[in-house]
Amino acid sequence: MGLVVSAVRKDSIAASLPVVAGDTVVAANDMPIRDLIDYSFALADEHVELRVEKAGGEELVLEIDKEYDEDIGLVFDQPFPGLRRCQNRCLFCFxxxxxxxxxxxxxxxxxxxxxxxxxxxxxxxxxxxxxxxxxxxxxxxxxxxxxxxxxxxxxxxxxxxxxxxxxxxxxxxxxxxxxxxxxxxxxxxxxxxxxxxxxxxxxxxxxxxxxxxxxxxxxxxxxxxxxxxxxxxxxxxxxxxxxxxxxxxxxxxxxxxxxxxxxxxxxxxxxxxxxxxxxxxxxxxxxxxxxxIGLVRQHLDALKIWLGGLTEPLGATQKITVVSGTLAAPILQEALHPLRRIGLDVRVLPIRNNFFGPAVTVTGLLTGKDIASQLKGKNLGRLVVIPSVCFNDDGLTLDGLTAADLERILEKPVVTSRDPRDWIRVLKAAGSGH
The missing domain is CATH 3.80.30 (pyruvate-formate lyase- activating enzyme)
Structure with missing residues (x-):
């Protein structure tokens, strides 16, 4: 029972308290703490009594006055202790x-x-x-x-x-x-x-x-x-x-x-x-x-709005390559076609998923090695754009490559994009020479 503190954020309320990494928050306002949900419920108050067990076994009761719903700065390495694993054997499990x-x-x-x-x-x-x-x-x-x-x-x-x-x-x-x-x-x-x-x-x-x-x-x-x-x-x-x-x-x-x-x-x-x-x-x-569900529609609508706002040419025509899974490539190519009017020659290159097999056609399951092997040696233009869905929060592809790794392999600048707003920023920068 309880949450083990892994860090205390600097300049936070907790930084002024006798709490350090390794201590355990066992209760708040007399409510036992099982996980981050209990902890968050308890902290949604202006006055909190926190019961903390030190590494040596000593218990402290800390009284904290704060703004409603204000975080006090404790970080937990395992916010959900005893994480429940799947016990099913689904016929279709990926x-x-x-x-x-x-x-x-x-x-x-x-x-x-x-x-x-x-x-x-x-x-x-x-x-x-x-x-x-x-x-x-x-x-x-x-x-x-x-x-x-x-x-x-x-x-x-x-x-x-x-x-x-x-x-x-x-x-x-x-x-x-x-x-x-x-x-x-x-x-x-x-x-x-x-x-x-x-x-x-x-x-x-x-x-x-x-x-x-x-x-x-x-x-x-x-x-x-x-x-x-x-x-x-x-x-x-x-x-x-x-x-x-x-x-x-x-x-x-x-x-x-x-x-x-x-x-x-x-x-x-x-x-x-x-x-x-x-x-x-x-x-x-x-x-x-x-x-x-709706990701394509959201992207298409956002692209249409942002593309509609681009009226001034960005200088000499610039060629760039955009990576996509095979399924979405045609519709993405069509959506980006209007960029030609401002001097951006965008080629959407569908990447065949050799790693998982051709039946897997979505962009988010492309590996870095498949992207690299199918782009290497091609005329990629000025830069390569890879959707950020191909990377995790640490910036790694499924097989552990980074955008910097792909840059070195392809010998071309590689940028990742999160959403249509990013697309426009990246493409304008490419076209204007920044």
């Missing part, structure tokens, strides 16, 4: 399809409701017992992000390979009664949870509206390392097209009945089908952007 030798963090598969609330991670609730659900309700841990996949109890147990997977409808009902907002996802596996099963799942989840605020349909991802596992199929172009049509019907039905489109297909589905992505109004506040 981690089972990964080779050894990548970053260690890529093999960590959590299924912890605390991280669902805190960071937006998707959970299955198979390891959430009655006490966990009561805590979620009592502390109003909302919203939660829940991987449902199917509401058919027997099919869900088969897909997740967990005996508690069939409890999903009861769990969702409890969360609805507690007023918890939920964002749900369905990893669509052709021949398993599509067709009538998908219709039932959508209908069941819609019954929990307005607590279920979104339903995402994401096609299963398969890599070349999928060996000795349950045989699965990728979503074919004609199946993607049929799914787009079905989602459009659901959206119109829910808009009429609920005033909310509710269900969304991943951007990947529209790109694979060769269909236009929906307009922004169908995505609302983009609640599942990190799940690939």
């Amino acid at each position: 981690l089972d399809q990964m080779p050894p030798g990548l970053r260690t963090s890529l093999y960590v598969n959590d299924d912890d409701y605390r991280l669902s609330f805190w960071e937006g991670n998707f959970i299955t609730l198979t390891n959430a017992g009655p006490h966990d659900l009561e805590r979620i309700a009592g502390q109003r841990l909302s919203p939660l992000y829940i991987s449902v996949h199917t509401t058919n109890p027997d099919l869900r147990k088969q897909m997740l390979q967990h005996p508690r997977a069939g409890l999903i409808m009861q769990q969702l009902a409890f969360l609805k009664s507690a007023g918890i907002e939920m964002h749900t996802q369905i990893v669509l596996c052709p021949g398993i949870n599509d067709g009538r099963e998908l219709d039932k799942t959508i209908t069941d989840l819609a019954g929990f509206w307005p607590r279920v605020r979104s339903i995402a349909i994401v096609p299963v991802g398969l890599t070349r390392f999928r060996q000795g596992l349950y045989p699965l199929k990728t979503l074919l172009r004609e199946e993607a097209s049929a799914l787009v049509t079905k989602v459009e019907r659901w959206q119109q039905q829910f808009l009429k009945a609920l005033g909310d489109p509710l269900v969304h297909a991943a951007d990947e589905v529209y790109l694979k089908a060769g269909a236009p992505v929906p307009p922004a109004e169908l995505y609302g506040e983009y609640p599942q952007l990190e799940n690939g």
Whole structure:
């Protein structure tokens, strides 16, 4: 019980207290501290009594007066002690399809409701017992992000390979009664949870509206390392097209009945089908952007606005190369075409995913080595732009390369971009010679 302090921020309230790294915060305002959620709840007050256990066993009670919701400057190395790992053996698990030798963090598969609330991670609730659900309700841990996949109890147990997977409808009902907002996802596996099963799942989840605020349909991802596992199929172009049509019907039905489109297909589905992505109004506040729902639309709209504001030529024509996964490359090339009018010759270069296999077509799963090997020796122009989705928070690709590494390999300046605003900054700088 408690949180172990790993650092004390300089010039913070805690810097003036007798607290150092290695001490343990065990309670606040007489409430035991189990994790960062408890700690944050306790600190959302102007007066806090903090009980701290020193490394030698001595206990101190520290009285702190602060602004409401002001952080006092303690840093914890393990903010969620006892992190719950996934106990499922999902038929479609992406981690089972990964080779050894990548970053260690890529093999960590959590299924912890605390991280669902805190960071937006998707959970299955198979390891959430009655006490966990009561805590979620009592502390109003909302919203939660829940991987449902199917509401058919027997099919869900088969897909997740967990005996508690069939409890999903009861769990969702409890969360609805507690007023918890939920964002749900369905990893669509052709021949398993599509067709009538998908219709039932959508209908069941819609019954929990307005607590279920979104339903995402994401096609299963398969890599070349999928060996000795349950045989699965990728979503074919004609199946993607049929799914787009079905989602459009659901959206119109829910808009009429609920005033909310509710269900969304991943951007990947529209790109694979060769269909236009929906307009922004169908995505609302983009609640599942990190799940690939509406990311293309948001980027296209932002690009259109910013490109529309560029009227002055940036000097002599400059050629640059933009990296993309094979799926999004055509639509991105079209979106960037207007840059020609101000003197930027942009070539979007689709990178084939040789590492995971050609069935993996999204930009975020490109490795540094694939990017380097397919760009090396080509006429790349003045610089190379790589979407920041290819890098983690430490600036590393899946296989541990940095932008600086790629610069050395390609012998060209390499920049990363986070969003369309970044695109414009980078492209203008490239064109103006800065």
